[in-house]
Amino acid sequence: MRILLVQPAPFECGRIGLENALWMSEPGALTAIAACVEGDHEVRIIDMRLEEADTLPRVLSSFKPDLVGVTCMTTDAYQAQAVLHCAKSILGEEVFTLLGGHHPTLVPEEHDFEYIDAICIGEGEDTFKELIDHLESGNSRQSLEEIDGLAFRRGAERVHTGKRSQARELDTFPTPARHLLDEYKGQYFFASAMNMAAIQTSRGCAFDCNFCAIWEFYERKVRFLSSKAIADQMEMCDEPFIFFLDDNFLTRPQRLVELCDEIETRGIKKFWMIQGRTDFVVENADLMRRMRDCGLMMVLSGFETNDAGTLEALRKDNTRENYIKAAELLNELSIITTGIFMAHPDFEAQDFDDLYAAINEMKITIPLVVINMPLPGTQSWRENQHKLLTKDARFFDLLHAVTPTKLPRREFYERYAAWNEATEASIDSSLSWRFMARRPRLMMAMRSGLKLFSQRREVLRMALNDPENYLRDEEGIIPEFPPSDPQETRQELVTEVVGV
C-alpha cells in the first residue's frame, strides 16, 4: 500500500504563532506509526508546517496514496480535517482517511465527518499496523470491529471498538522512522537551537493536574524507554540538538543515572532539552548537574502561578518554594529555564503585575505566559464547560481566554500582552555573561541559529505584544465580555455562543 502521513499546520500558512516562531518539533507520532508498517509498504510523511499549501494536493495527485493519516492536537483539529477533506476531494472514496492524536482520542465525536473513515483512539502503533494489515488483505473498510482503538462509520452507524490497551513496553516498538523526515532536516528548532531532533523516552505522567489531559490519555500509567534504547536513538541523530518529547522527563532518578552512564560511556556529544517538574530539580540537584555535564541544556517546566492557593486548585502538587529554588539551581548550573506561567481569566490588574514581578524575581531564561483554560479532555474541561464562550478548537491555544474575563476583555488582553515587555528583566538577569561563559560549546552551537531566531522572535513579539491581535481573532466568534449586566446575560450569551 501507499501510505501518506501528514502533520497539519496549526493554522493557515503565514500566520505567526508559537509553533512556527518559538518551537517546532519533529512529528514524532507520525515517525512512530510509520515505523510499524514501513518495511512492507511505501510510506511518506509531509509536514505542512514547513510546506506551502500546494504541496498537499500535489503529493496526493502524484503519490496517489491508498491511505492518508493525520495526527492532531486541539488547535490544529480543523486543519487536520481540512487535510483529510482535501484527500477525499482529490482521490475520491477510494482513499482511506484516518485521524489520530490527542484531540480525536479525547473528543472523537467532534471529528464525525463523512470525509473521515476512521479515528484512531489512543496510542496508534498497533492499531495502525492492524488497520493496514486489514486493508491490505482486501477486507472491507466497514468491518473494522476486530481492531481495538478505532471509531468508524458503518453506514449511518457509528462504531467504537474501545480504547486499545496501552501496556506495551516502549522498547518493543520499532525505532521511529525519522529518515522519512530527511527533507525537513535542519528545520526543527527550539528558540535558537536549530537543527533539532526529537525522541520520546516515556509516555504518560504520574501526576493529575486538572488542566492537563496527558494522565487521562495514558490512563495514569507511565512507561519508559530503557536507557540503552534512548542512547541508541541519540546516536542515530545527526542533529546537534535533541528535544526529549516526554511530558515529564524528570522522573525515576535511577533511569536518568543510567542514561548519563550510557551517554558518558558512548561519548555522545549532544545538547538536549526536556520537560520536567521543578520539585524533581530541587530534590535531585546532583543528578541535574550530572545531566548538565552530559548535555542537558534546557528544562521546560510548568511554573503556573505565584499564588499558593491557585497552585493547589490546579492540583499541581508542588510548591512555590520549589519553583524559586529550581530556577535558582538551574541558573547556577547554566541550564536554560523555560517557564510556563498562567494568567487566569479572573485576573485583575494587580494580579498581572504580581505575576510579572514574580517571574522577574525568579530569573527565568525564557518565560512564557499563557492563559489558563479548560482544555478538552481535562478535568477542568468537564467542570467548566458551562463557562465556555466558544468551542472553536483554534482558540484552545493557551493564548486566548475562552471563558469570561473579570476585566473587560480589552483591558485583560492589554495587561496580558504586556508580559513580554514586563518580563524582560527575567531574561536579562538569567542569561548573564557568567551563564554563557560556563557553557561556551553550547553558545557556539546555538550561534548559527541566533539570527533566524531573533527575526522570528521579533515577529512573534509584534504579534503577541499587540492586544488588538487577540481581539481581532475573537471578532465575530467571542462576544465582547462582560456585557452591561453580567449576571443577567451571561448564561444567555454562553447559550448563544456555544449552543449548550
Next chain:
Amino acid sequence: MSAILAEKDLIPQSTPDAPLLPTWLSELRDEVSAHPGVNHLLLSRLRTGRYTKGDYKVFGLQHYPMVGTFTRYMELLLLRAPSSEQKLWLAKVLVDEYGEGSDGDDHAKLYLRYLNSMGLVSGEEETTPLCSAVWEFIGIHLRICSEEPFLVGLGALGPGHEWAIPKMFNQIIPGLERAGMGYEERMYFDLHTEQDIEHANWMSQALAQLGQDEEARALVRRGALLSLGARFRFWTGVERCVVARRQPHSVDAVRRGILGSRRPDREESPGNRRDLRTAIQDHWAGKSWPVPLPSDSTLIEVSQ
C-alpha cells in the same frame, strides 16, 4: 452518496443528458478535478474551519473583481473563434453569463448582494487593495484569450473555469452556511454549482468536436492548466489576505520568509478595483498589462 462524491460529481460525467466524453476529455476532466487549484487547502479549510462573515468579506472583496471579468475573457475569445459555429457556442454561454440564468441579476449584482450581507461599507469594493494574485489572474486570462491560440483560450474558460467552479464553490458553500448566510445571500455561489454544470456539459460537446488531434488536445489542456495554475495562486493570495486581516503582522513575516514558508510573498498590492478596471480598458486598447505575470511554466508546474 457521500457529500464528497457529490462534490466530485460536479465535474461533468457522461450522463444521459450529457454526451459520452471521449477518453482524452475524460482524462482531462479527472486532471481538473484533482488539480491543486480546484483543491486548494483554503477551500478545504473553508469547508472544515470556522470562518466568520468578516473573513468571508475579505475573501469576497478579493474575489469580486474577478466576477465581472469572465465575460470580458469570453468576448475576447469570441473574436478569435475560427468559425461562426464556434462563435455561436461561445455566445450561448456568454448570454447566460450576462445574467439570463439568474432572473436578470447579472453576476456582479449577485455578488454585491453577497458582499452586502457580509457588512460591506459602500465604496469598499472599489477602494480595497487587491492582492497581486488577483491582478495576475485577470492579466493571465486576458493574455490567454487575446494572444494564445483559440483552443488554449477555450481550455482556460471551459475546463479551467466551467469544470472547476462547481467543485470549488461546493466546498465554499458549507462554510458560508455555517457563518450564517442563507441561500439568498450566497445565491451567487449556489447558482454556479447549478448553472455551470450546464455550461460545462455544453462546453464539453464543443471540445469533443474540436479536439480531433493530439495537437488540438494539447492546446486545450495547456489552457486549462494555465488557468488552474493562476487559480491556485489566487486562492493562496486570498488566504493570506484573510490571515492578514486578523493578524496584520503576519504580512511582514511572510514577506521575509522566516516562518518556515519556502515561498515568501513578493509585492505590495498593485491597486484596487478602480485601478484594475482602468488596466482592463487599457488592455482592450492595446496597452500592456501593468503587473508582471508568472511564466507559463510556473503556472503549469503547480500541478506537476
